[in-house]
Amino acid sequence: MNVRVHETEVLIIGAGATGSGIMRDLALRGIHCLLIDRRDLNAGASGGNHGLLHSGGRYATADAETAAECRREGEILKRLAPECIDDCGGLFVAVEGDDPDFAARFPEHCRVAGIPCEALTPAEAREREPALPETVFAAYTVPDATIDPFRIVLENVGQAQQANGSRYLPHTGVEGFDIEDGEIVRTRCRDHRCGDPVEIRARQVVNASGAWAEKVARLAGCTDVTLLCSKGTLLISNARVTNGVVNRLRPPDDGDILVPGGTVSLLGTSSVTVEDPDDIRPTIAEVDRILAEGAAMLPILNETRFVRAFSGVRPLLRAPGSESDGRKANRGFALFDHEDQGLTNFVTVAGGKFTTFRLMAEKAGDLVARRLGNSEPCKTALVPLPSGDALRWTDPGAAARDWYRRADPTDMILCECEMVARSAVDTILAEAPGAEDHMSLRAIALRSRIGKGACQGAFCALRVMAHLYDRGVYDGPDGLRQARDFVEGRFRGVRPVLWGAQMPQAELAEILHCGLAGMDLAAAEDEGRTG
Template sequence: MPARTYEADVLIIGGGATGSGVMRDLALRGITCLLIDRKDLNAGASGGNHGLLHSGGRYATADAETAAECRREGDILKWLAPECIDDCGGLFVAVEGDDEEFAGAFPEHCRVAGIPCEPLTAAEAREREPDLPEAIMAAYAVPDATIDPFRIVLENVGHAQRLNDSAYLPHTEIEEFEISDGEIRKAVCRDRRSGERVEIRARQFVNASGAWAEKVARLAGCRDVSLLYSKGTLLISNTRVTNGVVNRLRLPDDGDILVPGGTVSLLGTSSVTVEDPDGIAPTIPEVDRILAEGAAMLPVLNETRFVRAFSGVRPLLKAAGSETDGRKANRGFALFDHEDQGLVNFATVAGGKFTTFRLMAEKMGDLIARRLGSAEPCRTAREPLPSGEALRWTEPGAAARDWFRRADPADMILCECEMVARSAVDTIIADAPGAEDHMSLKAIALRSRIGKGACQGAFCSMRVTSYLYDRGVYDSPDGLRLMRDFVKERYKGVRPVLWGAQMPQAELAEILHCGLAGMDLATDADGGDAK
């Protein structure tokens, strides 16, 4: 069977925040891009983080340069994409047992980094966050915010697609590069679903694959990218615990930050060095430690219901002294032009934070535009990011507001936890980035809030799958397999938090998925149980 072939000015490898940012940056300069990912948008660290839009306060003590960079980029993103951001503010609090000297030095570190920092009394801090403990040694207000990482990536890709012929291909994995005379001639890829060979020719090739950037660089024969993989685990609560972000006023450690995310909160994070970014999952010891540390900052967490845990991998730049400790690694980023490696049309961007993705994309865009002979400047710092009808369903409450506005009794609710109706699913299937290809249940959930409520897909997995069969999106037993894959992924995150009120919820899910749908009778391709 002949390979599928594509051509573009630029091939971008990696569908996270940075890759999507490079796509929009170059499209604004009139350069057409093809964005690919071995899974889907936000499959790596961009979808496995706490959604904090950093004020820079978390890094002010140890790394003033990164802190200042976060503060500047955070301000830009608040102006560019306000629909993606909850400008809720944040607190840094020191509690009993914390280092008073460290806490006392915090305002000066913030001043050096240019971060607004307002001292608060214990009473003022508790007025903002009533669940803080009585014994507060110090408290400071900073301009932290939260960001919807899924929506902003969807908006980056959607805008690039509307600007020119730029396109996105999910589930497309790089296998090799064909190189001659110091240039990559084409990328040889594989469609991970069909097994079909895909060949992509481009004038420039961008490696923005996050934790997989070192591996992709090695495929091109480049040995100059060296990363440390730091796994971080977070817990998701059933409700929003705080009004704003609450940080423990100490050097970054486990369980010292709580970030509101719409109607829920995210507690984290851990830092465990791993050898490989693939196949990670949260563990019960990690969950126990994060909760114990978090409860010292917010005792109410001891009685809070958690519905899920998840893990992501931070791709950190290796430096002396940080080879085994992710907490000590620099949070900055680096651009590799690979010209000293013998290639003139390949470049890698690695490291950094979600908050700094736009800046990372700008630096890469400048390099690629210069190589292509374009004098068009970067416009992403001054041109607001437009949204679209198919891109807004990741926002908490958006589906419910739309459903009530429609007042259409025929528009059946498919996900009761998040009030996602059939009309929202229809819009996503028709117009969301990636809809050009086959849209699985997992892909729809990534582009909406399906499966993100208390039941973690117990009901909506069956309802949405049935609807996709009714619509003809599924027309074979593969639809049931995709449902099983979705449920398995949700259960991987539910299992480490199975205590208290979450236990009967899990029992109900088992009755539905095994007793009714018979999903326990099927097995994975490797012979393992479906759950």
């Protein structure tokens, strides 16, 4: 079998916000990196969150340090990556039944953490967010914003690639480390798409694999990383519900935050401790509970059309004897140099928040640069993130604006719900981070809004597939398998929100996927279930 060998200065395992942030950090210091992910960009918590750029308000009451960190990092990202951020502002509101004392203490906690916070009368709050109910009795503004977690990660990788030719390899999973004299000399991986072994030789290895960081550390014989995996589920509405972020002013619980995401809103978040971060999916029980709680804060949610739910796993640090409840666990992060584990070129960075990914990357980058004898300072708080033609298609509404502006009648819309045109797909195929031959429909969708609208892939899966055959991306039955894999993946999130207006959509999708595209029978045939 053909073993592919890659050499680099630093191997980074895990292509979420932290891993891609470290890639950018090191590349800006002139250090060559290879970023790998078992699946693809943002496959873990980085893609499974609500895209809130925390003002810190949520943590002000319980954890002033994390709150202040969030505030500082939020300000940096707003300055350096405004194209990824909707500085929409946020409210904390208490409604009838919530604890008035908890609400009353909120402004003081914000003051301690340095978070700007202003009290509104209930009438002012409802003027700002007309969806709020009459039962609001306390409301405070905070500088919450939203961030497109996919775009910023694409930009991290894009900038690193551009800076010094650092590379990103998707679907490359670690299977083991060869260790000699306290150093990882080889990282043994497998290309999960073709099954081929891949060998990576690097001077330093960074484990930024999020919820999987404990497993990866153990592959290197390190027992110092212990994580608590906390599953969070969110719902996505068909249209934007509020102008800004709306938080429930009470101790964190299910359904206590609604975050705009361009043309949609995200309602969350549950917290369930799970043993294994793999194969998680949103459940109907979680969705119903989130919705019941959310509707107490915003009754309009009872009539809102939801198109999908999704889950992520928060990798929370578990200090010995600490809380086993994910809600109360520390949201801070830690850097493990593993030197007490007998390794000198291995680093794990774990825990933390999406909002603080840059800071986590800076700390990891400092350690790795020092070990490599590189004295360049961290530049990620100063150098703006790049916008790029292949990096900008994940923002809800961006593709539509672009298409209307260009008004090119030959540039067909492939995804009508989200107005993604052929040209956007072609750009992604040509130059998006992780673009490759036989690129999967899932991978293209991850880098765009394809399949994320009301039809959830009923039409666009077939249209994009046809286009990819036309472009020569697929040349055999693999294209059909890719389309099937894509709609199967969408269904995991669609299933728990199937009622009301989504039922006709689901029925139509099945008519198209099975009746017209024969995907159910092809699936059975591939698995040897039919003769």
